[in-house]
Amino acid sequence: LRSRQGGLSRRLLKVVSYYSLTTPPYKLVDALEPYMSKRTVELHWEYNNAAQVWNHHFFWESMQPEGGGLPEGGVLQQIEKDFGSFTNFREEFIRSALQLLGSGWVWLVLKRNETKLSVVHTQNAIFPLAFGDIPIINLDLCMLTT
Secondary structure (H helix, E strand, O other): OHHHHHHHHHHHHHHHHHOOOOOOOOOOOOOOOOOOOHHHHHHHHHOOOHHHHHHHHHHHHOOOOOOOOOOOHHHHHHHHHHHOOHHHHHHHHHHHHHHOOOOEEEEEEEEOOOOEEEEEEEEOOOOHHHHOOEEEEEEEOOOOOO
16 A cells, blocks of 8 residues: 555656646636635635645636536437436436545446446545546546635
């Protein structure tokens, strides 16, 4: 376990040294209200812990004002194939979020070896690429989220 954690830390440092936070495609002030408060957006954006850079980059790029709704095309088809329905996927995603204690992330990932979508959660700054999974969406469950 220790050698795996050590390898994971080195991978995190390599990824973090490559990525940096970019400006989101909308104003940080209040563009995401009422879904995210100005304070929550500020805390997220200013929480530039090196181990969270990649996760947050992925998180911010996946959102947009007036976004949301059902996925379309191939993503929806794959969700329906692997979970039975979008409702089943949504319930599993929520269940995974409720099981996570402390700070972390919930992810919809493509399990590369299984070529199947799966919901996983990770503690703190761990990200699915470290395990060979391909992230599709993520949900930030850091303790600072309000």
